[in-house]
Amino acid sequence: MHVTGSCGSGQGKEDLRKGCRCAGKTLMERMRPVRVAVVGCGAIGSPLIMQLLAEPVIQEIRVIDPDRVELSNLPRQPWFTLADIGKFKTEVMTDYRPELITGVNVALSDRNALDVLEGMDIIFDGSDNWEARQAIQKWSFSTRRPWIFSSALRLEGMSAFLAPQFLCLHCLFGSLQQGPRCYEAGVLGTVTLAVAGQAMLLFHGYLSHMQDPGHWPQGLFLIDGQLGQIRKIGLSAVRCGHGTR
Ligand SMILES: [Zn+2]
Numbered sequence: 278m279h280v281t282g283s284c285g286s287g288q289g290k291e292d293l294r295k296g297c298r299c300a301g302k303t304l305m306e307r308m309r310p311v312r313v314a315v316v317g318c319g320a321i322g323s324p325l326i327m328q329l330l331a332e333p334v335i336q337e338i339r340v341i342d343p344d345r346v347e348l349s350n351l352p353r354q355p356w357f358t359l360a361d362i363g364k365f366k367t368e369v370m371t372d373y374r375p376e377l378i379t380g381v382n383v384a385l386s387d388r389n390a391l392d393v394l395e396g397m398d399i400i401f402d403g404s405d406n407w408e409a410r411q412a413i414q415k416w417s418f419s420t421r422r423p424w425i426f427s428s429a430l431r432l433e434g435m436s437a438f439l440a441p442q443f444l445c446l447h448c449l450f451g452s453l454q455q456g457p458r459c460y461e462a463g464v465l466g467t468v469t470l471a472v473a474g475q476a477m478l479l480f481h482g483y484l485s486h487m488q489d490p491g492h493w494p495q496g497l498f499l500i501d502g503q504l505g506q507i508r509k510i511g512l513s514a515v516r517c518g519h520g521t522r
Contacts, residue, residue, distance in 0.1 A: 310336035320469035322403025400424040418520035434472035468502035
């Protein structure tokens, strides 16, 4: 049996640029190399990083996570095995693809965000941590670059493309503080996978119009793991002013 239409099996990046028909030749030609950071390599960050490895435009994936691998990580984070317990998560990932993945084993905070995220084009949030999200927002205001918010708890998740040109964390949630964490309240693995997939779709929307913020993806996407549905809340009327105050 032959499978046709497969994209780039065994090809190098240059071949993909020339040959990929999935994204369209015009789109591939106008893309420039992109450097991304993933903050947190847990149940959302792990599948995100795996998918980013397959993206031909990625020049660097910077993974930021202070944690070491624990036994409880293994069921939802297939990056890790029993042999990795006790190692830094970032160490396991950089060992796997050192030419693409760089690791920073610190907790992202308001104090270190601009240093740790320096040079990145876009940030993925896989953090489950309000302080880290506020630090990413600070970077976004400072650089005028976008980030993709993600969150999951129990049977529900959400994802949104945030950019200081139109929408930020404060527009979405006001002064909301840290709620229950995944490890406290539990989360369905298929929900975190769906959130990571939605975040990748938003990333592709960004890649299509990197130099044109007016066409960046907008809206808050709500993933309902019980009904198996994704619902979009349109937020195109919001005009963020927080970054200029
Ligand atoms: Zn705002």
